[in-house]
Amino acid sequence: MLLKDFFIGLSQNQFLNSAAKKYGLKMGAQSVVAGTNIPEVIKSIKELNAHGISCTVDNLGEFVYQKEEATEAKNNILAVIEAIHENNVDAHISLKPTQLGLDIDYDFALLNLKEILEKASGYNMFVNFDIEDSGHLQPAYDILDELTREFDNVGTVIQAYFHRAQEFVEKYKDMRVRIVKGAYKEPAELAYQDKKEIDANFIRITEWHLLNGKFTSIATHDHHIINHLKKFIKQNNIPKDKYEFQMLYGFRRELQLELAKEGYNFCTYVPFGKDWYGYFMRRLAERPQNLNLVAKTVFNK
Ligand code: FDA
Numbered sequence: 585m586l587l588k589d590f591f592i593g594l595s596q597n598q599f600l601n602s603a604a605k606k607y608g609l610k611m612g613a614q615s616v617v618a619g620t621n622i623p624e625v626i627k628s629i630k631e632l633n634a635h636g637i638s639c640t641v642d643n644l645g646e647f648v649y650q651k652e653e654a655t656e657a658k659n660n661i662l663a664v665i666e667a668i669h670e671n672n673v674d675a676h677i678s679l680k681p682t683q684l685g686l687d688i689d690y691d692f693a694l695l696n697l698k699e700i701l702e703k704a705s706g707y708n709m710f711v712n713f714d715i716e717d718s719g720h721l722q723p724a725y726d727i728l729d730e731l732t733r734e735f736d737n738v739g740t741v742i743q744a745y746f747h748r749a750q751e752f753v754e755k756y757k758d759m760r761v762r763i764v765k766g767a768y769k770e771p772a773e774l775a776y777q778d779k780k781e782i783d784a785n786f787i788r789i790t791e792w793h794l795l796n797g798k799f800t801s802i803a804t805h806d807h808h809i810i811n812h813l814k815k816f817i818k819q820n821n822i823p824k825d826k827y828e829f830q831m832l833y834g835f836r837r838e839l840q841l842e843l844a845k846e847g848y849n850f851c852t853y854v855p856f857g858k859d860w861y862g863y864f865m866r867r868l869a870e871r872p873q874n875l876n877l878v879a880k881t882v883f884n885k
Contacts, residue, residue, distance in 0.1 A: 589769060589869075613860045613861075613864040615834045616832065616833060616834035616835065616855075616864065616867060617644070617833070617834075617855050617856060617857075617860045617863065617864065618833050618834075618854045618855065618856045619856045620856065620857060620858050620860075621856075622663060622664060622667045624856065625641060625664070625854060625856040626667055626668075626671050626673065628833070628854055628856075629641065629668075629671075629673045629674075629675050629854060630671070630673060632852050632854070633673055633674045633675075635841055635844055636844045636845075636850070637840065637841075637844050637850050637851065637852050638674040638675065638676075638828075638849070638850070638851045638852075639673070639674065639675040639676075639851060639852050639853075639854045640675065640676050640677065640678045640712060640830070640851055640852075640853050640854065641664055641668070641675050641676070641677055641678065641854050641855075641856070642677075642678040642679065642680075642714065642853060642854065642855040642856070642857075642863075643657070643660050643661050643664055643679070643856065643857045644855050644856065644857040644858070644859040644860055644862075644863050645657045645660075645680065645683040645857065645859045646680060646682060646683060646716075646859065646862050646863075647682075647862070648682060648683050648684075648685060648687065648688070649687055649688060650688070651685065651688055651689075651692065654683065654684050654685035654688060654692070654693070654696060655696070657683045657684060657696075658684055658696040658699060658700060660857070661677060661679060661684075661700050662699070662700065662703055664677065665677060665700070665703050665704050665707065665709060666703075668707075668709065669707045669709070675854075676704075676709050676710040676711065676712065677700070677704060677709065677710070677711045677712065678711075678712045678713075678714050678853060679700070679711065679712070679713065679714065680713075680714045680716060681693060681697065681713055681720070681723070681724045681727055681728075682716060682720055682724075684696040684697050684700070686720065686723055686724065686727065687720075690723070690726075690727065693727060694727055694730065694731070697727065697731060698731065698734070698735075701731060701734075701735045701737060701738055702735075704737055705735060705737045708737070709737065710737050710738070710739065710760065711737060711738050711739075712738075712739050712740065712741070712760075712762060713728055713738065713739070713740040713741065714741055715740060715741040715742075715743060716768065717768040717769075717770065718746075718768070718770050718771075718774050718775070721746075724740075725740070725752075728740055732759070738759075739756075739759050739760035739761055739762070739799075740756060740759065740761060740762070741761070741762045741763075741764055741803075742756065742761055742762070742763050742764070742789065742793075743764055743765065743766030743767075743775075744763060744764065744765050744766060744782055744785045744786035744789055744790075745765055745766035745770060745775040745776050745782045745785070746766065746770070746774060746775050747774065747775065747776070748774075749785055749789050750785075750788070750789055750792070753789045753792055753793050753797070754792075754796075756797075757793065757796050757797045757798065758797075758798050759797075759798060760798055760799040760801070761793060761797060761798075761799070761800060761801065762801035762803050762830060763786065763789060763790045763793060763800060763801065763802060763803060764803045764804070765782050765783070765786055765804065766782070767866050767869075768866075783806070783808075783809060786804065786809060787809060787812060787813070790802055790813060791813075791816055794813075794816070794817065794820070794822050794826065794827055795820065795822075797826075798826075799825075799826055799827065799828075800826065800827040800828075801827070801828050801829075801830045801851065802827060802828070802829050802830065803829075803830040803831070803853070804831075805831050805832070805835050805836045805839070807839065810829065810839075810843075814848075824847075824848075824849060825849075827849070828848070828849035828850060828851050829843050829848055829849070829850050829851070830850070830851045830852070830853055831850075831852060831853070832852070832853045832855075832867070833852050833853060833854045833855060835867075840852060
């Protein structure tokens with residue numbers, strides 16, 4: 585737990601976040617971040633598409649407190665949408681509402697998000713709202729609710745560690761929803777702390793959404809959960825067009841390929857960009873074995 589807290593602390597260090605932006609991918613981040621620019625990420629998407637894997641692309645960004653930065657993030661995402669369309673690759677967008685100015689001004693963020701959804705909608709492209717820590721949860725869901733009155737190409741994430749996860753899963757049953765365990769450090773009054781309880785809640789809400797929801801993205805690297813849900817899907821005859829499995833770029837590649845080969849719809853979350861530091865530190869927090877990535881690049885020079 586201490587190591588997890590240490591890396592979550594590092595992920596939230598704004599000085600280190602902005603210092604890292606000045607450098608290319610370091611510390612092994614290149615294994616889990618698909619480059620720093622659009623041509624690099626399009627190349628990675630094409631490679632995954634060739635294996636029958638679709639992609640959700642995250643132009644990394646967080647700690648955005650200046651309007652100029654949020655506008656730059658919006659323009660970058662618009663350029664990614666254009667590049668996906670031009671290259672005719674099988675991919676859609678994942679973004680964080682804070683990246684588009686949610687911490688600065690609600691209406692400003694709303695306009696940025698509308699512009700993105702409008703452009704994506706013109707290309708029949710889906711946009712997923714990633715969800716961050718509990719402090720941003722309600723504002724993110726509020727802005728999402730407002731946008732769904734106008735757009736139907738938007739979906740979101742539900743974090744199974746929250747005690748309220750079942751309530752969220754019911755609220756968003758008519759939406760394309762990604763279910764994850766949750767990557768941030770949250771207090772016990774809001775979130776389960778024990779891995780067994782988080783896993784059980786993940787399974788509970790995923791099964792509920794598979795039976796009652798529009799489309800479920802099952803986002804986990806946990807083979808115990810994946811195997812359990814494969815059986816559940818079979819027993820309940822859940823149609824293929826109602827769900828997919830998702831994993832992060834660079835993690836459990838063999839398993840990603842295996843699931844795609846078995847005929848499951850599979851989508852890889854592909855992060856790219858200069859703002860890689862916070863994302864990478866959260867991955868180290870989740871799984872200290874990921875430190876091997878760091879060790880390998882430090883020592884294989
Ligand atoms: P977990 O870390 O709980 O591991 C469980 C078991 O799986 C391990 O004990 C091991 O056996 C196996 N395992 C896991 N990783 C492995 C590896 N690399 N190699 C071998 N075995 C491994 N979070 C959030 O808060 N907001 C968000 O918007 C998102 N978005 C998101 C998208 C996608 C596509 C994914 C996959 C995840 C997210 N997350 C997220 C992160 C998520 O909340 C969670 O922190 C991580 O997925 C880690 O939990 P897992 O369920 O993957 O496995």
